[in-house]
Structures are given as structure tokens and as C-alpha cells.
Amino acid sequence: MSSLTVVYNEISEVAGLLHKNGWAEKNAGNFSILVDLDFEINSGKHYPLPKPYTELANKVFIVTGKGKRMRDIARSPAENTVVFKINSKGDMYSILSVALVTPTSELPTHLAIHSMIAQRSSNERAVMHSHVTELIALTHIEKYCDQDRFNNMLWQMHPETIMFIPTGVGFVPFELPGSSEIATATVEALKYHSIALWEKHGVFSIASNLNDCYDLIDIIAKATKIYLMCAAVGTLPQGLSTNQLDQLKDIEF
Template sequence: MKLTVGALKNFPAEVVKHIEQVSEVAGYLWEKEWAEKSSGNISIDLSGLFPDSTINQIKEEVSCKFPKEAAGMFLFVTGSGCRLRHLVDRAEEVAAIIAVNQTATAYSVLWGGKSAGFKPTSELSAHIKIHLFNAANNTGKKAVVHAHPIELVVLSHHKLFKDEALFNHSLWKMCPEIKLYVPRGVGCSDYVRYGTEELANLTLEALTNHDVVLWEKHGALATGIDMEEAFDFLDVANKGAKLLLLAWSAGFDPEGLSPDQLDELINT
């Protein structure tokens, strides 16, 4: 089934496009078994895409403490405990577009959030911090996706995970596209319980210098100009992990591309 966007017909075309793309990518995550049950979460910074008159639609507010810099932000966000696979055709139930008030003390739901007891993902703090970082640094990145790419998660249990430089070389060396499409590599973030401020801070620190963050024994997160790019970062990085694990399972340690060959890719 395809996402029905009739309820979005009065929204800006770019907003509709973002949500349709979320629906498409959610299908990929489910097919790849990266978003079991209620795991994973997605957000998109929609600030600046709504006309000023949108504020007149805001009615009931839900108290929530945000960083003061988030005042006035518009955000698409998936719900806590919701299944990402339902984004394919039931997005209004499992996700919402929220508007943060001007004092950053509450939000209002502009669209969606129709499931009983809906509230934004428990990782909302991390998402907000990433969006604020991207906006402050003019990265152009608007989408954030967290999922459980199988092979990356497996490698986060391996001793290789503790040597970030070697970890990235081990992924990059498997084929040229991994170095080309994930040039800043994967940031390896030590285990911290999900939903905590500490995890949010570690994630932001890792994203400052990397394309993907791998949370030890948990999952991975990436951000991009839209959902497709964010997904691509995870997909390509995980391809490197999958190739490495396949080589190991076949009983050999792959030689891979040399450092000089990897440098040549970046310099061409």
C-alpha cells in the first residue's frame, strides 16, 4: 500500500515530498530487517518551509523542554513505541509534524500523531541537537535516521570497534564506493543507554567529523539533505561491514584496497 497524503494537500509541496520519501525509505528499512518492532526513529527539520500563517493553526500545546535555540522549529518526527514499517501507509498514526513554541517550552501537533497516547521518539533530544548543529553550521542536512543495520551492529560487538581508524579502514578497503560515498567514515560511540542526554551529546560529537555514528551494541544513525541521502550513508557503510563479515566467514582476512589506492580515489 502507498502512503495517502490527502491530509497534507494544503501543506507546501516540499513538505509533502519529504514525507513521501520517508514512507519509501521506511519500506527499505523494514525489508532489510533494520527496524524490527518499534526500533528506529526518523526526523526531518521542516523549519522555513511553512508560511507564517501556519502559526494560526496551532491550538493545544504539549509541555516539553527544548533547547532555547529550538524555538519556532517545525519538525517531522516518528513516535515513541511506533513501528517504522507503518510509515509506509499509516504515517499519520506513527509520526507527526510538530511546531515548537516561541519559548521552547512546548510543542503543538500540526499533522499526524493519531495513535493513542502518541508522543515523539525517546531520542528526540538527540534529533533536536543534530538539527540545531546542522542549521548553525549550514550543512544543508535536514533528515536524521536511526536504525539497526545488521552487519554494522554485529561489528560493534567486535574488538575492531575499539580502534576507530582501523574500523573505518576495514570498511573502506572493501570496495571503492564505500570510501567515495562515506568519505568521513563511521564514528564509533561507546555504549550508552538509549534516550539519554549523554547519548545525544556523544552522537553530536561523532557526527561533527563522520558521516555515520555507530552506537556500540545498539544501532547506527546518519543525517543527510533528505531521507534518501541519510539512508544511503547507512546503506553504503553497512555494505562495507557485510563484505568484511562475508570474507571472515569464508575463512580469510581480505587484503582490500591499499592506503595509496584509497587516497587515489579521493584525489581524483
């Protein structure tokens, strides 16, 4: 099985999960993966990037296509994603894949995040954006538009949240999607957290692969769902105690 087939298989699996969870209405959601693949340039055309990304020079990415549905990406990754290579100056890219698909409109945010990752030389290679209904709902409640309060609620809802997401979620106040402002704010949040929550919009996560990006989001979606289920029956949840959370932090896994 070629390396590209392995990546397409993972894309298919995770895109299908995002769709089935109802986290990807219409063409919502997007992701990008840094890959080590040898490709012949297909189009020969060079497309300008909105700004130079010098840290990403000569790197190859697979990203979801602009306007493409997550359910179509799951069915046919090759026709709904695009593989491209950034040039040696980091200011243009060339499409390598066969289908001439335009990259997602959130490309500036994805590339800004990958640039930040490249500068700290970590093993993170995948970036995912999704419209997780439960998380968006909570950012419509003013008191949870506060990073500390939001994270304390998440940790209290389920033992695994503090175990797997000990640094919590970074909160990004509302900005227009696709703007340089939201890219900058998201990068800042992801310097310290593996998940950035976009007020009244959705969530971004970063990890070494797409499945791990999905797991991070799934964990906080579950915690949020528990909170909302209790609230829906008229009782706010008791939550794990400070002592219980302290003990959970010490568990080796």
C-alpha cells in the same frame, strides 16, 4: 502535490527500505526532518521539552511516532509520524498534525543534533537512526570498537566508501538509549562525521534529506557485509591497498 505529501512519500519509501532490509525490528529506528511547512496548530496543547533548544525556536519537524513500526510508517506516514512546531523560547512544542502521535523516545538526541546543525548553518535537514544488523555485529568485536580501525576496515572493503564517506564514521561507546549522555556523544561525533555508530545498538546519519541519510548507511552496511562475508568463509579480506585508496581519494565525481 502539496509539500507535506512530497515529504510523506519520501518517508514511505525510506521507511519501507529500512523494514525490508531487516534494520527495523518491531518499532526500532526513528527519524526526524526539518520542514518548511505552513500549518495551523491542531491540538493547541503545549508539551515541554527536556531542555530548551533555542536554535530550533519556531521550527517545524516531522518525526516518527513513539512505538510505531517502520512497516506501518511506510504504509501510512500520516498516522505514524507527528508534525510539531517548537515555540519561540525553544522549550515547548505544539502538535500540528491531525493524528495525536507522541514523538519518538529518541527525540532529545534528534533535537540535539538539529541544534548542532542549526549552529553551523549547513543544508542538513534529516536525521536517521536504524538498527543495521551488520554494523551492530561488528561493534560486538572488541578490536572494531575503535574509530580509526573501524574506518580503515570500511574504506578498504569497497571503492565507494572512501569516495562518498571520506571523513569516515564517528564511534560512540555504549550509552543508554534516550539518555542525555548518548545525545551529547552523538552530537560530538556528528560534528565531524555524517554517520555516528552506536556500539552494540545501531547507527545515526545526517543529510539534506531522508534518502541521502539512507544512502550513507547503505554504503557502510555494504562495506561491512563484504568484510563479514569473507570472515564467514574463514578468510579475512585482503582489502584495498593504501595506494589504491590514495588514488580513489583523488577521483572527481
